[in-house]
Amino acid sequence: MTDYYGSASWFCCGPAYGGVCPTNQPPGSCGDCRNDSNHGAWPRLKRPGYEDCDYASSCITLPWKYCGDSITVYNQCNGNTVSYYVHTCGPDANAYCNTSTCGYSNRPAIVDMTPRIFAYFGDLAYGRYPCRATA
Amino acid sequence: MSKISRRRFLEQAVVGVVGVSTFAPLAGKQISVESFLKGGAYNQEDSGDDFIQGVVVDVDVNSGVFKSKDDRRSHVVQVTPDTYLWKGKVTTLADVQLGDFLYGIGTPTEDGMIFAEKLWFNIVSFYAQVDSILEKAPDKVRLHVIPAGGGRETPFIVVKDKDTIVNSESPSDSYDPEVGHTFQVIGLALRDGSFKATRIWTMQ
Numbered sequence: 001m002t003d004y005y006g007s008a009s010w011f012c013c014g015p016a017y018g019g020v021c022p023t024n025q026p027p028g029s030c031g032d033c034r035n036d037s038n039h040g041a042w043p044r045l046k047r048p049g050y051e052d053c054d055y056a057s058s059c060i061t062l063p064w065k066y067c068g069d070s071i072t073v074y075n076q077c078n079g080n081t082v083s084y085y086v087h088t089c090g091p092d093a094n095a096y097c098n099t100s101t102c103g104y105s106n107r108p109a110i111v112d113m114t115p116r117i118f119a120y121f122g123d124l125a126y127g128r129y130p131c132r133a134t135a
Numbered sequence: 136m137s138k139i140s141r142r143r144f145l146e147q148a149v150v151g152v153v154g155v156s157t158f159a160p161l162a163g164k165q166i167s168v169e170s171f172l173k174g175g176a177y178n179q180e181d182s183g184d185d186f187i188q189g190v191v192v193d194v195d196v197n198s199g200v201f202k203s204k205d206d207r208r209s210h211v212v213q214v215t216p217d218t219y220l221w222k223g224k225v226t227t228l229a230d231v232q233l234g235d236f237l238y239g240i241g242t243p244t245e246d247g248m249i250f251a252e253k254l255w256f257n258i259v260s261f262y263a264q265v266d267s268i269l270e271k272a273p274d275k276v277r278l279h280v281i282p283a284g285g286g287r288e289t290p291f292i293v294v295k296d297k298d299t300i301v302n303s304e305s306p307s308d309s310y311d312p313e314v315g316h317t318f319q320v321i322g323l324a325l326r327d328g329s330f331k332a333t334r335i336w337t338m339q
Contacts, residue, residue: 009319009336010260011260011261035188035238092262095262096262096317096338097338099338100302101336115188115255116188116238119186119238119239119255123221123253124221125221125255125258125321127321128321
């Protein structure tokens with residue numbers, strides 16, 4: 001396991017029952033992502049039998065992960081630490097390679113978490129924090 | 136997360152063990168945000184009963200209790216004076232309406248209620264690209280945006296106003312969105328289907 005520095009945010013995944021997702025989100029690359037579970041995304045995902053998903057290679061060197069792999073994320077702004085299981089591919093670090101948050105600049109977007117996990121990581125209304133991801 | 140009895144939770148609240156002040160009706164009371172800034176590691180169990188998501192189906196402002204449900208479960212949620220409650224801004228249960236959706240975390244009790252710690256109503260997060268500018272005024276900009284990843288055919292309408300925070304800690308008017316710009320929107324889903332951006336994270 002190695003540490004990677006970037007920024008972390010949250011996203012809505014899974015069924016839009018009752019409007020808890022603003023869009024009717026598909027259940028992620030692994031097929032079973034849910035807002036109320038300890039799930040999240042990683043920008044480089046391998047799934048046997050499917051094309052590799054790579055949203056990072058032109059921005060940052062990250063390891064490949066598989067569905068169900070665990071990522072630990074430390075919030076450099078408030079000191080909180082959470083862990084989640086990879087259930088989809090993302091965020092698009094190539095497109096969002098330079099974010100600035102909480103006094104930290106030049107941070108690629110490398111982690112997206114479900115609301116369940118992010119609620120323990122920080123404030124959903126703040127939305128993005130500098131992070132150290134151990135993967 | 137282990138459950139506690141409602142009586143035990145309130146006893147702890149009175150003596151300040153969990154940092155919850157004596158419970159009182161919440162109408163008109165503002166909640167501070169400073170309680171967010173704390174360090175610590177959370178040892179969550181998967182799909183635990185400390186997480187709340189769903190649609191509000193009942194609200195009693197006087198007692199500080201609301202009910203919500205999603206496709207898996209229903210919740211009865213107690214809002215306390217220390218609950219952080221967001222709906223476009225930090226506010227009170229009086230602003231919550233039937234049909235609002237929410238995410239939240241709290242402490243479950245033995246009788247199935249949850250004492251809310253943090254609640255976010257009608258909050259959204261999505262990445263998007265500006266497709267067109269519908270309106271540009273000194274205090275307000277309305278944008279057609281295409282959300283990244285699809286999931287919906289109709290382009291989103293995003294409203295940026297003088298209270299929208301762009302990247303930094305205080306509201307900023309310096310960001311001037313243009314067609315083709317990409318950003319992340321953190322905002323409030325409005326009843327007309329549009330989204331009010333409370334924070335925009337730009338890709339610099």
